[in-house]
Amino acid sequence: MSKFYSSHFSITLLLLLPNLISLNLKSQIPIHERFDVSKGLHDNTAYDISLDYNGFLWITTDEGIQRFDGNKFLSFIYTDNINKSGSCIQFDYRGRVWYQSFDGHLFYVENDTVKTLQHFKAKNFTTFRIIDSILTFYNGNSLVKVNLKTLNIIDQLFLPNAEISSIVFFKNSYYISGNGIFRINVDFKKIDTLDTRPGIISIFTNDNELFYQTKSDISYEVYKLADTTKILFYSDVVRINWIDLKNNTYYISTNLGLQIQERNKKNYLMTDYKFSKTFFDNYGQLIASTLNAGILIIPNENDIKYFHNLKENFTSTIFTQNKIFLATGLGKIFEFDITNKKSKLLYADVYKRQINHFIFNPNYNEFVIILNNEVKIIHPDGREIFSVENVAPKSVTIIDDKYYFVTATGGNGFLEHVFNPLKKSIWDSLYDASEKVNKFRKFTNLYRNRDVIFSSIHKKIFISTNTGVIIAGSNGDISAPNPNLFLKELFQIKDDIYGIDFKNQLYKYDYKRNIFNPIKIPYSKNDVRFILSNNSIFFLIFNRIYELKEGKPVETDLVSNQNIKYIYKFNDIFLEISNSHLSYINNISERRINFPKKIIINHVNGKRPNDTENIEIKYEKGQDVRVNYTFLNLDKRSTSRLYYRINQGQWNPILSGTDYLLFPSLKPDKYTIDFAIKEFGKLDIIKAFNIIVTTPIYKQTWFLILFQFFILILFVLYVLWQIRLLSKKNKLVTEKAEIEKNLALMTLKSIKAQMNPHFFFNALNTIQAFIYANDKLSATQYLSKFSKLTRLILENSEAEQIDLASELKTIAIYLELEKMRFVNNFEFDICTCDDIDTESIYIPTMLIQPYVENAIKHGLLHKKGEKFLRIYIQKISDNQIAVEITDNGIGLTKSQEINSKKSFAHKSFSSLANDKRIVLLNKIKGGNYKIEIEELFDQNHISKGTRVRILIPYTA
Structure with a gap:
C-alpha cells in the first residue's frame, strides 16, 4: 500500500471545524494574499484602489496615497497640516495621479511629489471625474470644468442646493447623485432628471453598467440604470460599496464581505473583511481594498481554502480515491470529500491527544492511529475496535489481510487483525516465532525505529532505524542495503520506495541491486524541500514548485507556498495542504494568463532615462x-x-x-x-x-592631443634650458665616475696581485721545511703538487672570473699541499649539490682560498686530535651560490685568545685583502657578496669549530 495513504510529517496546519449547516458559507475562502501594515501599507483602512497606465496599483488610506508594484509600497506624503485621507483615484493625460480628500481637497502626484489645487477646493467630498485633459468637480454651487493643461476653469454649470454626493462619467454623459439622479451632456447644455426619490446616497459604474443606491429606514436598495429605465438590482440591510462584473457574475463589495451574485444565486465570502472596492487586473486576479485588512489579491476566485479557521494543527493526512482524511494535534480526524467539497468530523479523542500518524485500511473500513504511547484501531464512526498501550509507537503499515507492522522506540513487530486470527498468511511463521509483548509480537529489538513501508509486490518490509535501513522478508531474512544510510522518511509511489535522509537528500531503492541510490537534484540540498504526494514527487526550490519527472526537476504552474506539506492530484484538481488550510486548486492550464511583466528604470546614479x-x-x-x-x-x-x-x-x-x-x-x-x-x-x-x-x-582625444602638445612644448623648452645649465656639470660627473671606477679596478688587481705572491711565499716555506728535515720524498711530492698549483694560479691570474670547477680544483691541490705540510694530521672533503654544474658557474678567482687558509692556520693548527675541514657548496637561487667552510678546530674565541697573547695584534693578510676585495666587488659589480662567520658549539656550550659562509653571485 502506498505510503501516501499514511504520510506523517509533523506539520502545523490550521483547520476550520465544520460545525455550520452551510459549509460553503463559512468553511471556504478564496486563496488570497494579504498586504497590510505588516508589509508596508500605511493603514489597514484602504478606501480606494486603482491601476495606472503602467500597471502600478495605487491605494488611498487615512495617511494619504501609496503605490504598490507587487512587492513594495512607495509612499507619497503631503507635508501641510490638512486631512490627507480620501478616495476617488484617477489618472490624467500626463500620467499624474489624482485623488480627493474627504475634506474636498484635490491632490495629485507629479514627479514623486504630492501637490494640491487649493483654489479649486470642493465644499466636501463629492468625487470628481477626469476625461482626457478635463477635470470636472462640484465646488458646492457649480459643476466646474478645469483644463489640466493650464489649470484654468473653462466651463461651469450653476447647480445651487443640488447637494451632490457623486459624479460619474458614463457613455459620454455626466451622471450625478444628490437630491436626485441627473444626466448632463458633456457640454453642459442639457440636464435630464432620472429619479427624484429621497435617500439617494451614491452613484457608481463598473464601466459596463450604471448603478445608484438609496437608503430607507429598513434597507439599502440599488437600481441599475439602462437609459431612463430603472431596475431594482439589490435590496438588503447591508450597504454596497462597489459592484464589479466578470463573466456575468457580480462581485459586490460590502462591509460584511464579498457577495458573489450569479443568476439570482448569492454567496458571501470572506465575511471577516469589509470590502470597499474590487476589480480584475490584467492577470485575471481579483484585487480588493478593505476597510479593516488592507489590500487583498485573489489569483483565482475559484481556488478555495477550506478549514481555515480551525484552531488545531495537522499532523498527518491520507489520500484515497475521492477523499482526504486529516488528523490533527488535538486527536481529531476529518474527512474531506473531493467531489462535493464537503467535510465532516469522523473521530475525536476524548483526551485530545495528538495523532502522530495514521493509516486507513479500506478492506476493513478502519483507521490505525498512532498516539504517543498507544496504537488504536477505530471505525470511521468513532468506535474503538482495538488498542495496544505502552509501546511508544512511531509508524504503522498494512502487510496483508491479517497483519499490521508497527515500529516503536523499543522495537518493531506484528499486530494481528482482530477479525481474522484464523486466516492463513505467509507471515504466520515469523509472527509465531516473534516474542509476544503487550498484545503484539516483537520482530526485532532494535531501538529508535522511525518509519516503515511495505512493498506488496515484492513482499518486503522496509524499516528505518537509528542504525540504518533494514529490509525484512517473509522467510525471516534481514538485509541492510546501505549500512550508513539514515533515513528520516520512507514513502512509496506505486511500488517504488523512496527515502529522505537528515541532509535532505532523496534516495530511490533499487530492487535488483538491493541498494538505495541518491537522486541528484541540480540545486543545493539546503534550498530543496520535498512535498509528499499521492502519485509524484514534488519539491520546493526558491519558492517555486517542481515535479520530479524521469529523474529531472520540471517547473510546474502551481502556486508557490513555503508552508505546503502535501500536494494531492485528483483528475484536474490539485489539493495543497499547508500550515493554515486545505487549498482546492482548479485546472492549472486554465488559470494561466500570459501577460507581460514590466521593468521600469527609475534612475541610474540619480539620472532618469530619456525617451530612447x-x-x-x-x-x-x-x-x-x-x-x-x-x-x-x-x-x-x-x-x-x-x-x-x-x-x-x-x-x-x-x-x-x-x-x-x-x-x-x-x-x-x-x-x-x-x-x-x-x-x-x-x-x-x-x-x-x-x-x-x-x-x-x-x-577625450582632442583634449589629450592639445594638452600633450602644450606639455611637449614646455618640456622641450625646459630640456633645452637644463641642457645648457647642466652640460658642463654632467661632463665633470661622468669623468669623475670613470676615474673612480678605473681606480677601483686597479686597486682590485693590486690586491689580487699581492695575494698570489703571499700564497707562493707560504708554499716555499713549506718546501724549505721538508729540505731541512732531509725528507726528499715529501719534498719531491710537495714540489710536484706545488708546480701544478703554480701553473693553475698563473693561468688564472689575469682572469677576473673562472669557472667553479677550476677554483675547486685549485683549492683541492692547495689542501693536499697543506695536508702534507701538517704531516697528514687533518682530513678534508669538498662537496657540491647535485643541481650545481660547476663548469657553467663563474665566480671571481681566489675568492674562497683565503678563508680555507684561515680555517687551517687559525683553527686546525692549534687543535689536538682528529682534524677535519669540509667545503660544501649549494645553490640558493638562480644566480647565487653559498660556500660553507666548516672546520672542527679550536674556534674563534680560542683563536683570538692565542693571537692576543702574541706581541702584536695579528690578522691574516689574506683575510684583510679579501675583506677589501668583497667591498670593491659589491661596489663595482653591484652584486650581493656577503661573508658570514659563525663559531660552532656543542650542547655543553664548548666550542667545536668554526663555519664561514660565503654568498657569491655568479654568472653562467
Whole structure:
C-alpha cells in the first residue's frame, strides 16, 4: 500500500471545524494574499484602489496615497497640516495621479511629489471625474470644468442646493447623485432628471453598467440604470460599496464581505473583511481594498481554502480515491470529500491527544492511529475496535489481510487483525516465532525505529532505524542495503520506495541491486524541500514548485507556498495542504494568463532615462554605477524569476525583493542592460536599455592631443634650458665616475696581485721545511703538487672570473699541499649539490682560498686530535651560490685568545685583502657578496669549530 495513504510529517496546519449547516458559507475562502501594515501599507483602512497606465496599483488610506508594484509600497506624503485621507483615484493625460480628500481637497502626484489645487477646493467630498485633459468637480454651487493643461476653469454649470454626493462619467454623459439622479451632456447644455426619490446616497459604474443606491429606514436598495429605465438590482440591510462584473457574475463589495451574485444565486465570502472596492487586473486576479485588512489579491476566485479557521494543527493526512482524511494535534480526524467539497468530523479523542500518524485500511473500513504511547484501531464512526498501550509507537503499515507492522522506540513487530486470527498468511511463521509483548509480537529489538513501508509486490518490509535501513522478508531474512544510510522518511509511489535522509537528500531503492541510490537534484540540498504526494514527487526550490519527472526537476504552474506539506492530484484538481488550510486548486492550464511583466528604470546614479531608453552619465574614477529599477509584477500566481545581463554576457539571477543593480567602476563605453524573466526553463527579455558612460573632457582625444602638445612644448623648452645649465656639470660627473671606477679596478688587481705572491711565499716555506728535515720524498711530492698549483694560479691570474670547477680544483691541490705540510694530521672533503654544474658557474678567482687558509692556520693548527675541514657548496637561487667552510678546530674565541697573547695584534693578510676585495666587488659589480662567520658549539656550550659562509653571485 502506498505510503501516501499514511504520510506523517509533523506539520502545523490550521483547520476550520465544520460545525455550520452551510459549509460553503463559512468553511471556504478564496486563496488570497494579504498586504497590510505588516508589509508596508500605511493603514489597514484602504478606501480606494486603482491601476495606472503602467500597471502600478495605487491605494488611498487615512495617511494619504501609496503605490504598490507587487512587492513594495512607495509612499507619497503631503507635508501641510490638512486631512490627507480620501478616495476617488484617477489618472490624467500626463500620467499624474489624482485623488480627493474627504475634506474636498484635490491632490495629485507629479514627479514623486504630492501637490494640491487649493483654489479649486470642493465644499466636501463629492468625487470628481477626469476625461482626457478635463477635470470636472462640484465646488458646492457649480459643476466646474478645469483644463489640466493650464489649470484654468473653462466651463461651469450653476447647480445651487443640488447637494451632490457623486459624479460619474458614463457613455459620454455626466451622471450625478444628490437630491436626485441627473444626466448632463458633456457640454453642459442639457440636464435630464432620472429619479427624484429621497435617500439617494451614491452613484457608481463598473464601466459596463450604471448603478445608484438609496437608503430607507429598513434597507439599502440599488437600481441599475439602462437609459431612463430603472431596475431594482439589490435590496438588503447591508450597504454596497462597489459592484464589479466578470463573466456575468457580480462581485459586490460590502462591509460584511464579498457577495458573489450569479443568476439570482448569492454567496458571501470572506465575511471577516469589509470590502470597499474590487476589480480584475490584467492577470485575471481579483484585487480588493478593505476597510479593516488592507489590500487583498485573489489569483483565482475559484481556488478555495477550506478549514481555515480551525484552531488545531495537522499532523498527518491520507489520500484515497475521492477523499482526504486529516488528523490533527488535538486527536481529531476529518474527512474531506473531493467531489462535493464537503467535510465532516469522523473521530475525536476524548483526551485530545495528538495523532502522530495514521493509516486507513479500506478492506476493513478502519483507521490505525498512532498516539504517543498507544496504537488504536477505530471505525470511521468513532468506535474503538482495538488498542495496544505502552509501546511508544512511531509508524504503522498494512502487510496483508491479517497483519499490521508497527515500529516503536523499543522495537518493531506484528499486530494481528482482530477479525481474522484464523486466516492463513505467509507471515504466520515469523509472527509465531516473534516474542509476544503487550498484545503484539516483537520482530526485532532494535531501538529508535522511525518509519516503515511495505512493498506488496515484492513482499518486503522496509524499516528505518537509528542504525540504518533494514529490509525484512517473509522467510525471516534481514538485509541492510546501505549500512550508513539514515533515513528520516520512507514513502512509496506505486511500488517504488523512496527515502529522505537528515541532509535532505532523496534516495530511490533499487530492487535488483538491493541498494538505495541518491537522486541528484541540480540545486543545493539546503534550498530543496520535498512535498509528499499521492502519485509524484514534488519539491520546493526558491519558492517555486517542481515535479520530479524521469529523474529531472520540471517547473510546474502551481502556486508557490513555503508552508505546503502535501500536494494531492485528483483528475484536474490539485489539493495543497499547508500550515493554515486545505487549498482546492482548479485546472492549472486554465488559470494561466500570459501577460507581460514590466521593468521600469527609475534612475541610474540619480539620472532618469530619456525617451530612447538611453541614460548618459559622466565617468568618475572609482564610481559605481547603480541602476534603480522597479519590477512591476502583481501576478501572485507567477513562478517567474528575474535575471539580468550586461553586453550580451552571462545571465545572472536577481534575488527576490531586490530593486537595484550595482556595477563597480564602469569605464567609459556604451553598455546594454537586459532584463528577462525565466519560466519553465525559458528566458524572455522584458526590458533592454543602454547606459552610456561618457569620457570626461580631460580624457577625450582632442583634449589629450592639445594638452600633450602644450606639455611637449614646455618640456622641450625646459630640456633645452637644463641642457645648457647642466652640460658642463654632467661632463665633470661622468669623468669623475670613470676615474673612480678605473681606480677601483686597479686597486682590485693590486690586491689580487699581492695575494698570489703571499700564497707562493707560504708554499716555499713549506718546501724549505721538508729540505731541512732531509725528507726528499715529501719534498719531491710537495714540489710536484706545488708546480701544478703554480701553473693553475698563473693561468688564472689575469682572469677576473673562472669557472667553479677550476677554483675547486685549485683549492683541492692547495689542501693536499697543506695536508702534507701538517704531516697528514687533518682530513678534508669538498662537496657540491647535485643541481650545481660547476663548469657553467663563474665566480671571481681566489675568492674562497683565503678563508680555507684561515680555517687551517687559525683553527686546525692549534687543535689536538682528529682534524677535519669540509667545503660544501649549494645553490640558493638562480644566480647565487653559498660556500660553507666548516672546520672542527679550536674556534674563534680560542683563536683570538692565542693571537692576543702574541706581541702584536695579528690578522691574516689574506683575510684583510679579501675583506677589501668583497667591498670593491659589491661596489663595482653591484652584486650581493656577503661573508658570514659563525663559531660552532656543542650542547655543553664548548666550542667545536668554526663555519664561514660565503654568498657569491655568479654568472653562467
